Amino acid sequence: MSNLIILFLCLFLGFFLRKAKLFPENGHLALNSFVINISLSALSLYYIPKITLNMQVLFPVMVPWINIILALLFFSFLGKKMNWSKALIGALILCAGFGNTSFVGIPVIQSLYGESGIKIVMLVDQPGSFVALSTLGITIASFYSGDKIAISEIIKKILRFPPFIAFVIAVILNVSNVNIPFVIDDVFAKLGATTVPLALVSVGSQLRWQKLDSDAKPLFWGLLFKLILFPAVIFILYFIILKQRGEMIEVAFLESAMGPMVTAAIIASAHRLEPKFCNLILGVGIPLSFVTLTLWYLVLKYGGILGM
Numbered sequence: 001m002s003n004l005i006i007l008f009l010c011l012f013l014g015f016f017l018r019k020a021k022l023f024p025e026n027g028h029l030a031l032n033s034f035v036i037n038i039s040l041s042a043l044s045l046y047y048i049p050k051i052t053l054n055m056q057v058l059f060p061v062m063v064p065w066i067n068i069i070l071a072l073l074f075f076s077f078l079g080k081k082m083n084w085s086k087a088l089i090g091a092l093i094l095c096a097g098f099g100n101t102s103f104v105g106i107p108v109i110q111s112l113y114g115e116s117g118i119k120i121v122m123l124v125d126q127p128g129s130f131v132a133l134s135t136l137g138i139t140i141a142s143f144y145s146g147d148k149i150a151i152s153e154i155i156k157k158i159l160r161f162p163p164f165i166a167f168v169i170a171v172i173l174n175v176s177n178v179n180i181p182f183v184i185d186d187v188f189a190k191l192g193a194t195t196v197p198l199a200l201v202s203v204g205s206q207l208r209w210q211k212l213d214s215d216a217k218p219l220f221w222g223l224l225f226k227l228i229l230f231p232a233v234i235f236i237l238y239f240i241i242l243k244q245r246g247e248m249i250e251v252a253f254l255e256s257a258m259g260p261m262v263t264a265a266i267i268a269s270a271h272r273l274e275p276k277f278c279n280l281i282l283g284v285g286i287p288l289s290f291v292t293l294t295l296w297y298l299v300l301k302y303g304g305i306l307g308m
Contacts, residue, residue, distance in 0.1 A: 006107065006197065014202060035199045062128070065128065082218075091278055094137060095268060099226070101124045103262055104200075105125070106118060107199070120255075134164070138157070145272050202262070
């Protein structure tokens with residue numbers, strides 16, 4: 001219960017601090033940088049060495065990759081039918097193609113599954129979301145903005161990305177069965193504990209609502225895909241077709257239902273892909289995702305009634 005209180009309290013604090021002008025205009029950038037480069041890296045180094053690696057870990061890792069590939073196919077087709085601009089199609093692919101697997105995903109999963117759930121979130125987030133965003137996401141953003149970026153530059157960005165470096169080190173520690181000294185492990189745990197409050201305050205400070213105007217239709221399709229259609233695909237694929245069960249699969253499924261990713265929207269905006277729309281889909285999509293996540297969680301828990 002305390003985790004849920006922290007979740008909504010920190011979201012409100014972020015929103016309130018910005019409205020009351022007690023928070024710097026771009027203060028969220030500093031929080032984002034700390035969370036991404038330090039907090040998430042610490043979580044990887046704390047949790048990944050403790051995970052039992054087997055074939056099932058591929059299911060959470062694949063969720064973000066399936067998400068962006070389906071978004072690319074869906075919005076490329078829909079955008080042509082709707083005569084949307086190239087910039088809007090690119091914005092939709094990025095904003096609906098990546099979920100908020102860490103900033104919102106970690107506190108939500110922690111409140112539902114406790115510490116064990118965070119281990120699975122790190123699999124979705126590090127080799128999943130952030131590697132997919134750093135490779136396929138950057139490539140898509142560059143293509144739809146008309147920019148050109150060399151493959152060597154993408155590789156350099158990945159190899160220099162602190163959470164990716166931390167993830168690789170954590171996997172090596174896991175495979176090598178290295179026991180991290182308690183003092184060092186405790187440091188990772190305490191640094192990782194900053195993820196939830198800082199990430200949620202950052203998200204809350206960025207929530208903005210504005211008039212829909214011509215954005216209503218693309219907003220509808222973007223959120224329909226991200227919050228309903230894509231989770232439905234993962235539900236059918238993982239639970240019904242592949243007949244998978246267990247906490248790892250449940251967490252992977254709930255992560256697929258998270259709202260739009262803040263970092264993906266930032267990258268889209270940086271590439272001039274409809275920045276106003278990117279802010280709008282975050283401002284509407286993240287609060288709305290708490291409603292749809294609740295519905296998906298009920299489907300998950302009472303799936304037995306449906307013969308799951």
